[in-house]
Amino acid sequence: MSNQKLSGSRILWECLEREGVRHIFGYPGGAILPAYDALKHSSIHHILVRHEQGATHMADGYARATGGVGVAVATSGPGATNMVTGIATAMMDSSPIVCITGQVGSKLIGSDAFQETDITGVTLPITKHNYLVTSADEVAHTVREAFYVAKSGRPGPVLIDITKDAQQSLAEFDWDAAEPRLKGYRPDLSPEKAEFEQALELIHKAKRPVILAGHGVIGSRAMAELLAFAERTSIPVALTLLGLGGMPASHFLNLGMMGMHGEAWVNTTIQEADLLLAFGMRFDDRVTGMLKSYAPNAKKIHVDIDPAEINKNVRVDVALVGDLKKILQSLIPQVEMLDRREWLDTIRKLKGDSAVRDIQNLPDNGHLYAAHVINDLWHETRDRDTIVVTDVGQHQMWEAQYYKHERPRSLITSGGLGTMGFALPAAIGAKVARPEADVWVVVGDGGFQMTMSELATIVQENLKVNIAIINNGFLGMVRQWQEFFYDKNYEATPLLSPNFVKLAEAYGIHSVAVKNRKDVLPTVRKAEDHNGPVLIDFQVEQEDSVYPMVPAGAALHEMIRRPSPLVETADDE
Amino acid sequence: MLHTFVVYVENKPGVLTRVSSLFRRRGFNIDSLTVGRTEKPDVSRMTIVVDANEDQSQRIMANVYKLVNVLLVDDITGQAAIARDLALIKVKTDQDTRSKVLELANVFRARVVDLAQDSLTLEITGVEIKVNRLLEVLEPFGLLEVVRTGLVAMRRGGEPGFQDKKKVNGRVVVDDNVSYSV
Ligand SMILES: Cc1ncc(C[n+]2csc(CCOP(=O)(O)OP(=O)(O)O)c2C)c(N)n1
Numbered sequence: 001m002s003n004q005k006l007s008g009s010r011i012l013w014e015c016l017e018r019e020g021v022r023h024i025f026g027y028p029g030g031a032i033l034p035a036y037d038a039l040k041h042s043s044i045h046h047i048l049v050r051h052e053q054g055a056t057h058m059a060d061g062y063a064r065a066t067g068g069v070g071v072a073v074a075t076s077g078p079g080a081t082n083m084v085t086g087i088a089t090a091m092m093d094s095s096p097i098v099c100i101t102g103q104v105g106s107k108l109i110g111s112d113a114f115q116e117t118d119i120t121g122v123t124l125p126i127t128k129h130n131y132l133v134t135s136a137d138e139v140a141h142t143v144r145e146a147f148y149v150a151k152s153g154r155p156g157p158v159l160i161d162i163t164k165d166a167q168q169s170l171a172e173f174d175w176d177a178a179e180p181r182l183k184g185y186r187p188d189l190s191p192e193k194a195e196f197e198q199a200l201e202l203i204h205k206a207k208r209p210v211i212l213a214g215h216g217v218i219g220s221r222a223m224a225e226l227l228a229f230a231e232r233t234s235i236p237v238a239l240t241l242l243g244l245g246g247m248p249a250s251h252f253l254n255l256g257m258m259g260m261h262g263e264a265w266v267n268t269t270i271q272e273a274d275l276l277l278a279f280g281m282r283f284d285d286r287v288t289g290m291l292k293s294y295a296p297n298a299k300k301i302h303v304d305i306d307p308a309e310i311n312k313n314v315r316v317d318v319a320l321v322g323d324l325k326k327i328l329q330s331l332i333p334q335v336e337m338l339d340r341r342e343w344l345d346t347i348r349k350l351k352g353d354s355a356v357r358d359i360q361n362l363p364d365n366g367h368l369y370a371a372h373v374i375n376d377l378w379h380e381t382r383d384r385d386t387i388v389v390t391d392v393g394q395h396q397m398w399e400a401q402y403y404k405h406e407r408p409r410s411l412i413t414s415g416g417l418g419t420m421g422f423a424l425p426a427a428i429g430a431k432v433a434r435p436e437a438d439v440w441v442v443v444g445d446g447g448f449q450m451t452m453s454e455l456a457t458i459v460q461e462n463l464k465v466n467i468a469i470i471n472n473g474f475l476g477m478v479r480q481w482q483e484f485f486y487d488k489n490y491e492a493t494p495l496l497s498p499n500f501v502k503l504a505e506a507y508g509i510h511s512v513a514v515k516n517r518k519d520v521l522p523t524v525r526k527a528e529d530h531n532g533p534v535l536i537d538f539q540v541e542q543e544d545s546v547y548p549m550v551p552a553g554a555a556l557h558e559m560i561r562r563p564s565p566l567v568e569t570a571d572d573e
Numbered sequence: 574m575l576h577t578f579v580v581y582v583e584n585k586p587g588v589l590t591r592v593s594s595l596f597r598r599r600g601f602n603i604d605s606l607t608v609g610r611t612e613k614p615d616v617s618r619m620t621i622v623v624d625a626n627e628d629q630s631q632r633i634m635a636n637v638y639k640l641v642n643v644l645l646v647d648d649i650t651g652q653a654a655i656a657r658d659l660a661l662i663k664v665k666t667d668q669d670t671r672s673k674v675l676e677l678a679n680v681f682r683a684r685v686v687d688l689a690q691d692s693l694t695l696e697i698t699g700v701e702i703k704v705n706r707l708l709e710v711l712e713p714f715g716l717l718e719v720v721r722t723g724l725v726a727m728r729r730g731g732e733p734g735f736q737d738k739k740k741v742n743g744r745v746v747v748d749d750n751v752s753y754s755v
Contacts, residue, residue, distance in 0.1 A: 124591065125598045129641045132587075149641060184583060184644045308635035311628050 005170040008136030008162065009038035012100070015143035016044060018175060021071050023432050025049050025058040029075025031115060032102030034167035047432065047461055050453035052079050054425035056086020056157075057451070059097040061429030063090075064412045065387060065437075067221070069150050070097045070429060076104055077115030080161070081122065085419060087157045088126040092416025093242060094219060096155035098146050106134040106163040120161050128156030134163050136171035140178035148180045153187025154306045155219060189307070191320040191327065198318045199301050200334055203233065206275035206299070208343045211237040212258065212287075215415070216280015216304060216324050217246035218408045225328035226279065227251070232332060234340040236347060238266045240281050241400055242415040249404035255347065259287035261397040264548045264559055265350035271557040272346075273298045280304060280324045283313040284416065289556035303327050364517045370395055370470045370540045374402040376520040377440065377468060381528070386438045387412060387430050391423035391447035393477040395470035397546045399442045421450030424467070428454060431463045438466070438528060445471040445497045455507045458533050466527045467535040469500055473542045480545045484560065504535040511535040575604060576630045577656065577726050580619040580637060581611070581645040581735050588642045592619065595636055601625060605658075605723030616644065616735060620725045645735060649726055656726040658701045661686070662708065663694045665715030674714055681707045692717055 006014070012035055016024070025047045028036045039046055049055040052074040059070030074080055080101040090097045104113040120130045129149050131142050139162065146158040203209065217226050223246055230237050230253045237247050238258040247254045256263040258270060267289075270276065276298045281287070288294045291313060300316040302309070303324055310319040320327050364372075374395075377388075388403055390396040390413040405411050412430055414422040423443040431439040448469050458465050470476075479493040504511035510530055514523050514537070527534035548559035582588045589608055596603050604622040611618045625633060634646050662683075666674050671693060678685060678695050681703065687694035697707055701724060708719065727734065 120587070121590075124594050182641060185641045306635075306639070308632055308639055310631070310635070312632060315628070 004173060006173045007034065007038060007168060007170055008133075008139045009035040009167040010041055011136065011139045011171060011173045012143060012162070012167070013038055013042035013044055014173060015140055015175070015178075016071065017042060019143070019147045020068065023047060023062065024071040024073055025055040025062075025429065026073030027052050027055060027075070027079060029077075029079050029102065029115070031076035031104055031164050032073065032079070032100075032167075033075075034164060035073070035100070035102065035162070038167075046073075047428075047457065049425070049457055051451065052082035053085050053421065054428075054451055054454045054457065056083045056097065056099060057089065057419075057422050057425035058429035058432070059099070060086060060090045060093075060095045060422075061389060061412055061426030062433040063095050063097055063155075063429075064093075064426070065409055065430035065433040067219075067409070068096075068433070069147055070095075070433075071100065072097060073100045075102045075115065076119070077117045080117055080119040083159075084122065084126070085421075087123055087159065089414050089417045089419040089422060090157040091126045091128070093414065094155050094215060095157070096150040097157045098150050099157060099159045101159065101161045102167070103132065103161045103163045105165045107165070109134075109163070120159065123159050126157070127159050128154075130159040130161070132161045132163075133166050135166050136169045139166065139171065140173060140175065141180065144178050145180040145182060148182070149185065187305070188323070189305070190322040195318060195320055196330065196334070199320060199331070202275055202299050202301055202318060203277070204336055204338070208273045208346075209233070209235045209275035209277060209340075210255075210270055210273045211235050211277045211279060212240070212270070212281050213237050213243045213246050213279045214240040214281025215242035215246075217243055220280060220305070220324040221408075222280070222325035222328055223247065223408050225325055225332065229328050229332050229335070232337055233335050234338060234344065235277065236269070236344060238262070238270060240284070240287055240415070241413065243281065244400060245405040245408045245410045248406045250406060255351075257400050259556075260289070260550045261401065261546050261548065262287070263351075263401070264561065265347060267548075267550065267556045267559060268350050269347050270295055270298075271555070276300045278302045278304070278316070279328075282309045285313070288313065289550045289554055289558070293555035295556075366516075368515060368517050368520075368538065368540045369544055370398045370472070370538070371402050372517050373468065373470060373520055373538045373540060374398050374442070376517075377442070377524055378403040380521055380524040381438060381440065382406070384438050384528070385436065386410060386440060387427075387434065388440045388442055389413070389423045389427035389430055391441075391443040392418045392420045393444045393447060393475070394472070394480060394544075394546050395442055395444050395476070397477075398470070401546075420444075420447035423447060424451050425454045425457075427465050427467075428457055428461070428463060431465050432461070439464075441465060441467040443467065443469055444476060445469055445473065445500075446475045446495055448500075449497065452503070455504065455509060455535075459507050459509065463533065464531075465533050467504075467533070469535065469537050471497065471500070471537050471539050472544070473497070477546070479543070480549075483543070483545065484549070484551065500535060500537040509533045509535050511537065513537040513539060515539045574624070574626060574650075576623050576625050576633070576648060576650045577654070577724065578619075578621045578623070578633070578637070579647040579649055579726060579734070580621060580643060582617050582619065582640075583642040583644060584610070584615050584617045585642055588617070588640075589619075591640050591642060592621075592637065595640065596621075596623065596633075599633070599636055601629065601633060607723045607725050609725075611735065613735065618734075620723070622724050647728070647734075649728055653729040654726050655729060656700055656724050657698055658704050658721055658724050659696070659698045660704045660708070660719060660721045661694060661696055662711060662716065663687075663692055663718040664711050665691065665717055666693045667691060670714055674711065677707070677710050683707060
């Protein structure tokens with residue numbers, strides 16, 4: 001209870017503080033200046049970014065590293081529109097962020113005033129919800145609602161557009177009275193008993209079941225439950241890209257990643273299964289391959305918090321809509337322990353076959369492969385509390401294949417939108433959220449150049465972020481598609497880069513280039529020990545490709561495999 | 574197949590855009606959409622007709638529910654319901670044809686709402702097919718202007734529309750006034 005009058009700006013920061021926000025990522029401008037001015041009354045630490053897209057990715061990385069809500073701030077017009085890519089990225093990967101934008105004065109709305117953009121209109125399809133606040137007394141309940149909506153149910157980005165006059169004018173601030181009362185919003189669904197029974201029946205009947213675990217495992221904090229369920233039922237687990245870390249990679253029931261660049265035996269296992277248990281994943285086209293031939297003999301159980309995902313891409317036999325953790329908690333005591341040795345043996349044999357083609361089994365032939373870099377990075381960093389943040393492209397897939405993630409939130413990557421430029425800013429967000437963790441950026445020479453301006457943010461904020469550029473001189477993943485599907489017509493994919501070492505040094509960041517495999521481990525080790533950010537330019541084989549690959553439109557088991565000899569240059573061992 | 578949804582939404586600015594934008598974004602074609610007030614000042618009511626199969630209609634419902642401002646979605650397709658479309662039809666007439674048009678209007682129970690030297694305007698209310706039929710038979714006379722409201726619909730029987738819905742999409746809704754979103 002209180003009847004003190006505060007400006008909308010002060011109410012904004014007061015609310016954020018009460019929501020537990022310690023850091024915000026932003027960039028000022030005219031329409032948000034009153035809010036910036038009021039920051040002097042607040043304990044919140046503002047991190048100045050170099051581009052508003054960076055602010056949204058930082059908020060996203062912050063959210064993904066902790067499970068909390070990340071906050072990004074920008075001015076109206078161009079500041080707000082620069083956020084669009086980051087908002088869409090967070091939307092696709094169900095990441096809870098709150099974006100706060102300034103807006104021109106409420107009287108000017110609709111007049112095409114200087115730096116006026118209808119950002120609530122623009123972001124309508126890429127936010128979970130958004131708000132236009134035109135008066136100071138709407139600020140408190142809007143902020144509380146926004147945080148609640150962003151983090152509850154299926155999380156997602158929420159945008160609050162606040163007019164300049166709403167920031168400036170005074171209103172009574174009463175936190176308790178501003179409690180969210182959302183009549184049309186109930187994120188706490190749970191399945192009915194009959195649906196549980198149908199699911200149990202399918203599980204008990206199945207001879208060749210596979211669990212498909214996605215981002216929802218991590219979002220719902222259901223790691224322990226997933227493990228318990230898998231162990232109790234002896235059902236092997238395949239992971240989506242965003243599911244990596246949801247189950248320890250070293251666990252004997254963890255098969256690894258599925259999908260377009262998933263392990264061959266994992267995709268084959270899925271195709272041969274008679275039951276798929278989809279836990280917090282959405283049958284994205286990157287994991288199903290051609291739908292018509294997807295797991296043709298399998299019954300499907302879909303557990304997801306979002307009813308709109310049910311029967312969207314794949315028709316399922318049983319849908320359990322609700323929080324994965326709770327659903328697994330009620331399933332676990334009801335499932336029978338079954339012997340699945342035969343099925344697990346079959347899978348193990350498939351795995352033996354694939355391992356032969358693994359580039360990892362190749363002796364050092366004088367060439368540096370991205371896979372080697374990632375593998376060594378993993379060896380060196382795995383015993384520490386390490387978060388790897390990847391960008392989009394070949395290096396992203398190699399990281400997913402060769403870095404064995406044991407813990408949730410130890411991999412942060414843009415999955416659904418595949419946003420190049422994500423890694424560096426998202427890593428900054430992760431480091432701010434978890435300063436005690438080692439943060440490694442794994443990024444291509446292309447994606448790095450999209451947001452490398454944030455190097456200055458790292459330095460200004462004195463953050464220890466380690467950057468590994470997997471530099472192949474190409475927009476590698478696109479080059480790979482051109483190699484496979486466009487007769488090697490490398491149109492617009494050869495990529496000129498600056499001298500990354502000198503560039504880093506210009507920012508005052510310690511940097512080295514690595515060309516030989518034997519130098520990878522010691523360089524990574526030195527980077528970890530270096531007191532401050534480090535950038536390593538790994539100059540790798542230029543025309544290596546990611547294998548296996550399910551070409552777009554092919555069935556999941558129809559993979560392009562690494563040719564033998566492994567790569568053209570590999571026979572001089 | 575045409576599906577008819579009754580959607581109750583919070584009466585707030587921008588909600589109509591949220592609903593219609595969702596149909597566009599998910600690639601569903603709206604056949605008609607009407608919106609208006611209800612017995613509750615803070616609740617608006619939409620009747621939306623969409624061409625969709627059974628799976629799609631389930632997904633439409635789930636997606637509409639995801640909108641934070643949506644309170645309740647009722648798929649009344651194939652249910653005992655009253656559905657009405659209203660049309661104003663301006664028909665070309667002259668000395669010879671006027672009586673014929675009036676005769677047809679009579680058969681369809683359409684009302685004459687305006688009469689001029691060379692035209693006649695009718696008002697008709699009814700299920701869509703009835704309106705379509707009238708338009709068909711008037712066509713040869715020359716249609717000068719036609720406007721239709723799109724369907725409005727309501728379940729038959731004594732149950733209130735919004736307040737007492739206990740089951741939504743086969744699920745029990747805990748609070749009568751509340752829907753689910755994620
Ligand atoms: C913003 C954006 N633009 C374009 C693409 C399409 N795209 C996907 S991967 C890729 C190449 C990435 O090249 P690089 O960053 O060098 O990484 P590499 O694949 O070589 O590891 C491109 C252009 C994208 N995903 N995101």
